[in-house]
Amino acid sequence: MTAPAELESFVERRDERWRALETLLDGAEREAELGPERLMELVRLYRLSCSDLNRLRTLTANPDLLGRVNRVVARGYRTIYQHRMRRWPRLELKQWMFRDMPDTVRREWRFVLASALALLLGAALGFTAVVSNPDDAAGLVPPGLYVEHPRERVAALESGPERIDSAEKATSFGAFLYSHNIQVSFVAFTLGAATLFLGWLLVFLNGVLLGAVAAQYAVEGVGTFFLAWVGPHGVLELPAIVIAAAAGLRMGWAVVAPGEIGRPAAIRETFTPAAWLLATSVLLLVLAGIIEGSFSQFSARLVPYPWKIAAAGVLAIGLVGWLGVPRRRSDGP
Amino acid sequence: MSGRQSVLVHSPEHVEIALEPAGLGRRGAALLLDIALIGAGCGLLATMGRLLPASIAGAVTTTACFVLFWAYWPVCELRWGGRTFGKQLLGLRVVDGRGLPLDGRQSVIRTVARALDMAPLGGVGFFTALLDRRRRRLGDLLADTLVVEERAGRYLAFAAAGERRYNSLRTPRMRRLIAHRLGAEDREFLLAVCLRAGAMAEGARHDLFEAAGAHFRAVLEIDDDRLTGEAVVRGLASVCHGRDVD
Numbered sequence: 255m256t257a258p259a260e261l262e263s264f265v266e267r268r269d270e271r272w273r274a275l276e277t278l279l280d281g282a283e284r285e286a287e288l289g290p291e292r293l294m295e296l297v298r299l300y301r302l303s304c305s306d307l308n309r310l311r312t313l314t315a316n317p318d319l320l321g322r323v324n325r326v327v328a329r330g331y332r333t334i335y336q337h338r339m340r341r342w343p344r345l346e347l348k349q350w351m352f353r354d355m356p357d358t359v360r361r362e363w364r365f366v367l368a369s370a371l372a373l374l375l376g377a378a379l380g381f382t383a384v385v386s387n388p389d390d391a392a393g394l395v396p397p398g399l400y401v402e403h404p405r406e407r408v409a410a411l412e413s414g415p416e417r418i419d420s421a422e423k424a425t426s427f428g429a430f431l432y433s434h435n436i437q438v439s440f441v442a443f444t445l446g447a448a449t450l451f452l453g454w455l456l457v458f459l460n461g462v463l464l465g466a467v468a469a470q471y472a473v474e475g476v477g478t479f480f481l482a483w484v485g486p487h488g489v490l491e492l493p494a495i496v497i498a499a500a501a502g503l504r505m506g507w508a509v510v511a512p513g514e515i516g517r518p519a520a521i522r523e524t525f526t527p528a529a530w531l532l533a534t535s536v537l538l539l540v541l542a543g544i545i546e547g548s549f550s551q552f553s554a555r556l557v558p559y560p561w562k563i564a565a566a567g568v569l570a571i572g573l574v575g576w577l578g579v580p581r582r583r584s585d586g587p
Numbered sequence: 588m589s590g591r592q593s594v595l596v597h598s599p600e601h602v603e604i605a606l607e608p609a610g611l612g613r614r615g616a617a618l619l620l621d622i623a624l625i626g627a628g629c630g631l632l633a634t635m636g637r638l639l640p641a642s643i644a645g646a647v648t649t650t651a652c653f654v655l656f657w658a659y660w661p662v663c664e665l666r667w668g669g670r671t672f673g674k675q676l677l678g679l680r681v682v683d684g685r686g687l688p689l690d691g692r693q694s695v696i697r698t699v700a701r702a703l704d705m706a707p708l709g710g711v712g713f714f715t716a717l718l719d720r721r722r723r724r725l726g727d728l729l730a731d732t733l734v735v736e737e738r739a740g741r742y743l744a745f746a747a748a749g750e751r752r753y754n755s756l757r758t759p760r761m762r763r764l765i766a767h768r769l770g771a772e773d774r775e776f777l778l779a780v781c782l783r784a785g786a787m788a789e790g791a792r793h794d795l796f797e798a799a800g801a802h803f804r805a806v807l808e809i810d811d812d813r814l815t816g817e818a819v820v821r822g823l824a825s826v827c828h829g830r831d832v833d
Binding site for chain 1: 596598599600601602604605606607641642643644645646647649650653657667668682684686687688692693695696699700701702703704706725726728729730731737771775778779828
């Protein structure tokens with residue numbers, strides 16, 4: 255038999271098998287369970303089709319024909335060797351909040367520390383620069399945030415009408431803030447994961463900005479206002495950004511220094527901690543956004559500064575207690 | 588810009604499976620469809636939000652749209668085996684770098700990376716994918732995933748073939764003659780000769796192409812004597828199979 259004739263008869267004989275495999279694969283995609291008999295049949299047809307694909311490659315180079323069988327085999331491979339895991343994890347909020355999130359933050363403390371140092375170094379630099387030369391504020395703070403006379407601004411805010419005077423404004427502003435901040439944390443994560451240094455730099459620059467703005471208020475003698483204004487939400491928002499960036503640094507480090515297990519495996523190992531760190535960050539940002547949209551905006555007439563600063567302190571203690579202090583567990587036998 | 592490169596996966600059955608990375612045009616179209624769907628969903632949510640008390644309507648709508656945008660990708664990808672609505676329509680699928688279904692963590696990481704991939708106006712993701720031979724955006728690189736074509740039938744040997752600038756045999760008349768005078772065996776022969784030519788000794792290759800060229804010149808009445816036998820065979824293979832074959 256000549257090669258093309260052999261090919262023709264081969265395809266004719268096998269076509270039915272490939273169609274049957276496609277039908278079973280369609281069923282597997284639609285239904286959660288195929289049942290033992292159909293599953294065994296699927297495995298059998300997949301193995302036979304693998305053998306067909308190898309045989310076909312010796313008979314032809316026809317891209318359409320090979321492509322078609324290759325696609326069926328690829329689908330079969332994907333279906334049969336898929337990860338044995340629950341696709342939809344059970345909603346175990348208590349376990350997520352009190353075990354997985356804090357444990358991951360503590361386990362990844364080196365990256366959290368590296369990220370926190372970026373923020374603190376940046377803040378120290380920005381603060382020192384503006385305190386030593388207040389004119390530097392114009393260069394360090396973006397025009398939208400640059401305030402020439404914080405004292406006048408504080409006086410206007412504290413004597414004028416309340417910025418947030420209705421539940422509607424508070425909830426809408428809070429929702430806008432946490433939506434925006436979560437996206438910023440995603441950017442910090444991705445920059446760190448993709449480039450390592452740029453992720454760290456982003457946090458550092460945020461620190462510079464924070465320090466410079468704080469110094470502007472401190473120099474004008476209205477530092478207490480700044481503390482009361484930023485403190486209640488800042489104690490959650492800043493750690494959230496630090497934690498998101500730490501997740502990126504964790505992944506970026508696996509790319510740069512994968513160790514003996516190799517880069518692909520090292521990166522895969524970071525998927526779980528990165529996901530938990532991001533989840534922690536998102537949760538903190540939602541809380542921070544709600545606080546920033548309402549409580550932080552209230553003037554001293556409504557909530558005096560000491561109360562706001564005390565609230566910031568309580569939140570900070572709560573955060574450290576949640577993420578920093580290991581809990582005793584009664585492990586089962 | 589770098590050419591697309593197939594990914595070869597070796598299955599436990601000792602068969603090589605080729606994964607064909609999706610082109611940027613199709614991916615862009617799928618993205619637009621998905622964004623249009625999300626936009627429509629947000630419009631619907633905003634309309635429904637008007638029914639809520641004013642004190643929470645704005646917050647609920649903003650949050651719901653935010654959740655819809657960020658949850659859409661992982662929910663669809665996990666529910667429909669790596670396909671969103673747009674990808675289903677365009678025959679695309681996200682798979683793990685090893686050709687397996689992507690898992691929840693991978694889906695979350697490639698979704699989170701969209702925040703950077705989409706900035707500015709998708710530029711980061713577009714240029715990253717353009718420079719990567721497997722057309723992976725930043726999110727795909729981080730999550731070790733790949734968007735593959737499910738409909739295309741191109742085999743990797745074909746994708747590796749180069750492009751010829753001008754094929755004088757690609758004419759309507761020649762297409763008609765090929766359709767009437769060349770059977771499946773002839774077409775198969777043309778392709779096989781082209782793909783195996785690289786492994787032949789030079790003399791044997793010349794003789795084979797000249798003999799085959801002479802045969803097809805006679806069958807298809809090709810009277811352009813500037814074409815060598817090899818040029819005739821390759822030109823015809825290209826017309827028959829849609830791409831130039833080197």
